[in-house]
Amino acid sequence: MTKLRDTSGRRQKMIAMLKDLGSIQVAELSRQFDVSSQTIRKDLDFLCERGLAERSYGGAISTDVISNGNEPAVEAKQVINVEEKRRIGKRAAEMVVAGDSIVLDSGTTAMAIASHLPDLEDITVVTNDFNVLSILARKEHIVAVMLGGQMRRRNMAFYGGQTVDALDALHVDKLFLGVDGFDLQRGITTHYEPEAMLNRKMVSRARSVIAVTDSSKFGRTCLHRIIDVSEISALVTDTDAPDYIRDAAKTVGFELYEA
Structure with a gap:
């Protein structure tokens, strides 16, 4: 030029x-x-x-393509795409088997997964989300591990150095990663920088990373990048996913589950 x-x-x-x-x-x-x-x-x-x-x-x-300034509070998210999140949560929960250790990050989709998890003694769930913990507390047998830190009231989850450091001693089988933005070029993103930092640490401690999101997040980019799409093992979404997501599952190499 x-x-x-x-x-x-x-x-x-x-x-x-x-x-x-x-x-x-x-x-x-x-x-x-x-x-x-x-x-x-x-x-x-x-x-x-x-x-x-x-x-x-x-x-x-x-x-x-960015929406970092408009993150809805958790109360608002709970009434958005409710049926899609329920189906996604149920399908994701079916991927958890006896003996698994998993991480559920914060968010309403994580809450839906927690609700559908089988109540087995040899399943361990690690989370930083107070609402997820509240759901798990009603299950008698699941082992629940809460990550400490500073509570962010906007989404009732814990963040900070203490939260990140607590993951150092853990190795888990599966991370179910909720997202605010999912773009094939710009990657998986979120509104809140401490959440992106924590999510990246969660990714490093998990054998497989399963993104869970309804189709409204496709093509959306938020300010803070978590990982590239190529770093996920699987994606669980609803049946309204666009065709380019199905094509990407084949070309990028992740499993696609539509609920």
């Missing part, structure tokens, strides 16, 4: 790139427009102030 020092023209081109690509990077923009990184960062600040983008590490993401 030729040198473009006209500020207005450069920013218009950056807006077009955001709409086309979904995200842009400071280093690449600096090279293409032949201006300093500092100038590009000022441009990105300008776009963010006008609600066109959100800053990310090394660049920015279009607000057309």
